[in-house]
Amino acid sequence: MSFSDSLNPLDGFQHKHPSDVLEACEIIKQSAANLDAIVPSGSGSKMNIGYAPSRKGVVLGTKNLNKVIDYPARDMTVTVQAGILIKDLKELLGKENQRLPIDDPYPANSSLGGLLATNTSGPRRFGWGTLRDYVIGISILNDEGVETKAGGRVVKNVAGYDFCKLHTGALGTLGVISQVTLKVRPNPEASAFLLLTLNLANVESVLDRIHNTKTRPVAVELLNKTALQHPLFKHLAVTSDYGIFIGFEHSTEAVKWQTETLANELADVPNSKLEIINTPSDSALWQALGEFQAARISGCPLTFKANIPSSKVATFAAFALDTIPGVLLQAHAGSGIVFGHIPEGISRQVAFNSIDMLLQKAVRYQGNLVLPYCLPEWKADFPVWGQTRPDVKVMRKVKESLDPKALFNPGRFVDRI
Amino acid sequence: MKRLLDSLKKIVGADAIITAASELMVYECDGFTIDKNRPDVVVFPTTTEQVSKIVEACNYFEVPFLPRGAGTSLAGGCLPVGGGVVISLARMKKIFDVDYRNRCALIEAGVVNLWLTNHLKPQGYHFAPDPSSQGACTIGGNVATNSGGPHTLKYGVTVNHIMGIELVLPDGEVIHTGGPLEDNPGYDLTGVIVGSEGTFGVAVKSWVRITRNPDTYRTMLGVFNSVDDATNTISEIIGAGIVPAALEMLDQMILGALEDAFHFGFPLDAGAILIMEVDGLEAGINTEAERITEIALKHGAREVRKADTEAKRTLLWKARKQAFGAVGRLAPSFCTQDGVVPRSKLPHILREIQRIGLKYDLKICNVFHAGDGNIHPILLFDERFPDQVTRVLAASGEILDECIRVGGSVTGEHGIGVEKINFMSKLFTPDDLAMMIRLRNAFNPTNNCSPHKMLPTAGACIEASKAGRMAAM
Ligand SMILES: Cc1cc2nc3c(=O)[nH]c(=O)nc-3n(C[C@H](O)[C@H](O)[C@H](O)COP(=O)(O)OP(=O)(O)OC[C@H]3O[C@@H](n4cnc5c(N)ncnc54)[C@H](O)[C@@H]3O)c2cc1C
Numbered sequence: 083m084s085f086s087d088s089l090n091p092l093d094g095f096q097h098k099h100p101s102d103v104l105e106a107c108e109i110i111k112q113s114a115a116n117l118d119a120i121v122p123s124g125s126g127s128k129m130n131i132g133y134a135p136s137r138k139g140v141v142l143g144t145k146n147l148n149k150v151i152d153y154p155a156r157d158m159t160v161t162v163q164a165g166i167l168i169k170d171l172k173e174l175l176g177k178e179n180q181r182l183p184i185d186d187p188y189p190a191n192s193s194l195g196g197l198l199a200t201n202t203s204g205p206r207r208f209g210w211g212t213l214r215d216y217v218i219g220i221s222i223l224n225d226e227g228v229e230t231k232a233g234g235r236v237v238k239n240v241a242g243y244d245f246c247k248l249h250t251g252a253l254g255t256l257g258v259i260s261q262v263t264l265k266v267r268p269n270p271e272a273s274a275f276l277l278l279t280l281n282l283a284n285v286e287s288v289l290d291r292i293h294n295t296k297t298r299p300v301a302v303e304l305l306n307k308t309a310l311q312h313p314l315f316k317h318l319a320v321t322s323d324y325g326i327f328i329g330f331e332h333s334t335e336a337v338k339w340q341t342e343t344l345a346n347e348l349a350d351v352p353n354s355k356l357e358i359i360n361t362p363s364d365s366a367l368w369q370a371l372g373e374f375q376a377a378r379i380s381g382c383p384l385t386f387k388a389n390i391p392s393s394k395v396a397t398f399a400a401f402a403l404d405t406i407p408g409v410l411l412q413a414h415a416g417s418g419i420v421f422g423h424i425p426e427g428i429s430r431q432v433a434f435n436s437i438d439m440l441l442q443k444a445v446r447y448q449g450n451l452v453l454p455y456c457l458p459e460w461k462a463d464f465p466v467w468g469q470t471r472p473d474v475k476v477m478r479k480v481k482e483s484l485d486p487k488a489l490f491n492p493g494r495f496v497d498r499i
Numbered sequence: 500m501k502r503l504l505d506s507l508k509k510i511v512g513a514d515a516i517i518t519a520a521s522e523l524m525v526y527e528c529d530g531f532t533i534d535k536n537r538p539d540v541v542v543f544p545t546t547t548e549q550v551s552k553i554v555e556a557c558n559y560f561e562v563p564f565l566p567r568g569a570g571t572s573l574a575g576g577c578l579p580v581g582g583g584v585v586i587s588l589a590r591m592k593k594i595f596d597v598d599y600r601n602r603c604a605l606i607e608a609g610v611v612n613l614w615l616t617n618h619l620k621p622q623g624y625h626f627a628p629d630p631s632s633q634g635a636c637t638i639g640g641n642v643a644t645n646s647g648g649p650h651t652l653k654y655g656v657t658v659n660h661i662m663g664i665e666l667v668l669p670d671g672e673v674i675h676t677g678g679p680l681e682d683n684p685g686y687d688l689t690g691v692i693v694g695s696e697g698t699f700g701v702a703v704k705s706w707v708r709i710t711r712n713p714d715t716y717r718t719m720l721g722v723f724n725s726v727d728d729a730t731n732t733i734s735e736i737i738g739a740g741i742v743p744a745a746l747e748m749l750d751q752m753i754l755g756a757l758e759d760a761f762h763f764g765f766p767l768d769a770g771a772i773l774i775m776e777v778d779g780l781e782a783g784i785n786t787e788a789e790r791i792t793e794i795a796l797k798h799g800a801r802e803v804r805k806a807d808t809e810a811k812r813t814l815l816w817k818a819r820k821q822a823f824g825a826v827g828r829l830a831p832s833f834c835t836q837d838g839v840v841p842r843s844k845l846p847h848i849l850r851e852i853q854r855i856g857l858k859y860d861l862k863i864c865n866v867f868h869a870g871d872g873n874i875h876p877i878l879l880f881d882e883r884f885p886d887q888v889t890r891v892l893a894a895s896g897e898i899l900d901e902c903i904r905v906g907g908s909v910t911g912e913h914g915i916g917v918e919k920i921n922f923m924s925k926l927f928t929p930d931d932l933a934m935m936i937r938l939r940n941a942f943n944p945t946n947n948c949s950p951h952k953m954l955p956t957a958g959a960c961i962e963a964s965k966a967g968r969m970a971a972m
Binding site: 231245 | 602645647678679690711742787843868873909911912913922927932938
């Protein structure tokens, strides 16, 4: 069995946890001299994403690079080292009644660098955007073991190329993120959900109506019945085909008006049930909706994530359910992102064919479909990063220019870059 | 050049080319007029294929080329350094496809920013980035410079609203990055192309995000005796965790010019005014407006007026957005800077601007995106007097140096262009700049596309004595 097929992708790697940036740079220089692969790692919570590295080398852990560099709360920005855990960042910002409104499935275990490299997002992306909207400055340890920076510490800045965007979602293939400056937001005064449970037949028209609502939801989450039976949601005792959670975060007055207004707008949906759930923005329900997409369901061989037009979410969900009975579905419906956990017991061949059908469907909608989780032994022939698009040529040029020796996470990302 | 012209004619036809010196004069500079250079030819393609062929022809004959939108850049982004071909996108102005349900639109680069918003208005949508030049500037120019505007405080700058780009690479190849959907796998090429100031190729089409109009606004005018009180109020509002839709400051000198032009009824004895706007749902908006009013009154506002009719609000924003135009009433020439400071440093930088104005015996007025900490000191002068030009350049340099010193940047939205190229090595280390050059090489290895923009040329050392001069060149 070749290395890249081995079950633990990081078997045989040396694990290093430099205590500061200088030491990290030394490790990179060493690895570069030996042409060893460098696998940047925060807390290791997202290491299953992508292919296994194509070469052995060093896992460069950033857990000790976790200092708070500067937090001028009144400027609504924060500069921290990338190894900081999300839960620690949350706590820091919370003291000033501020936050980074990006959902992370496992805040206790994940680092900011990892969140950034994987461009993780969740329900709130509909109202609050994604990480690319918050990163305003970045420092990178480059292929020569030198810390380089781009952007800055002010909220508006167009001096130089925007490396913040390039490294967000690059899966650490272009360097090690060492430091980040973020724009932050005030905590909302109040938050609530409207939970609408309904039958398949009405999902599409209801999503269209939510699109045109007088209110301004920050999250529109669609979950199917099997997903709602998961322990995270079981207590809600939903028995219909689908549940739609419409989330609001705003002033108390505006949240109250919005939940009531939307409840009125949706009161006539046939065979449905409406419930207003007043719950703070750090409540278990918000956390559950952020976590479910990354939940490890026992026996689940793979999880897919499709990006499709928001208007096609209902059709796509129905198609997925037809193709893979028992699939657990969650859609960030306003943003056109659909996650599906494939249930236990499906054969490799059936899974392969089903994923291919869903992928083709997404591509017909000008979208794509990737596998954020997949059994390591299936990865070799499954479309882990979906269908490669022609602009991958330019991506390769960017990679070759910034990491000519292919040191960083070689082979893990799109087109095995 | 003759052979290149023949090829260009074949590609676009003779009526889509300008070569006469008198006509080329318009293209020798943009909104930054201190430095000028005439291009050899301007071409007006109407399709992506034409742009691609023009680029190929330029490369074949080894002539540099440069994309141009409306030419409103304030940083000399459109200056054809070394001559060559200007590719004007002005005739590519189709709005192809607006998908309201999925909140995106596909449009050509030459579409004027405000046309798009006007096009979307009947359905209750708009394009959020609203530079003050929005009546003239193009979406292609916005994409290239990552433009901001008064309302980007709440809604984000151009990059937050661009989902995909059709780009003619500097070698003529056409690529599509991103698209109408979010989260395409791979690098966020769209994100780095935005703001690359034409150095990564010609953006011919964009998928833009469209935004629902807010239900309602509360627009207020805070009247202050001093600039200090106004800037303190700004940092108090932001520090209190309020995110207004817009927060703009105008000082006494600009108010006078605006009043002459628009007869809004500005209080001419005020030291400064703040335009403070909140928007969104009707529910809760009065509370938000009251909080802001309270903060302003607590920090020295003499009064807070309301622009409480749509007509008043429209006139107020018209006056604000055309402020640069009114500056012509104050002096024959002006130079606008675009520094950024952390918002809590606004009182400091405004005091510094005043000090620097006195030091160089220059009049400087201020009208700017205060909520973002993005200053726009306007230095008034008469370009017929070389001594004044020298002082303007020195003063501009000193203001920008101070922005850097307090942790800010030299440009919040206008771009580096040629104007601020020598500041790059003050903001960034040689290693940082080397990475930027490596990134440019991935797109534009020969540097034949928009040469001498944004990044200082390797080997060209920066003389301290010239830094000031270059600051506005
Ligand atoms: C009165 C006034 C007010 C202004 N207010 C603001 C403001 O509030 N906020 C703000 O951000 N800016 C402002 N500006 C600056 C300017 O309007 C913006 O930078 C605008 O985005 C430029 O658009 P344009 O179409 O005029 O581009 P141009 O000036 O033609 O070009 C600007 C740069 O973009 C490149 N470029 C143009 N089109 C393309 C393309 N299709 N593909 C690749 N590169 C291209 C050019 O090469 C050049 O480097 C103002 C300017 C004026 C004169």
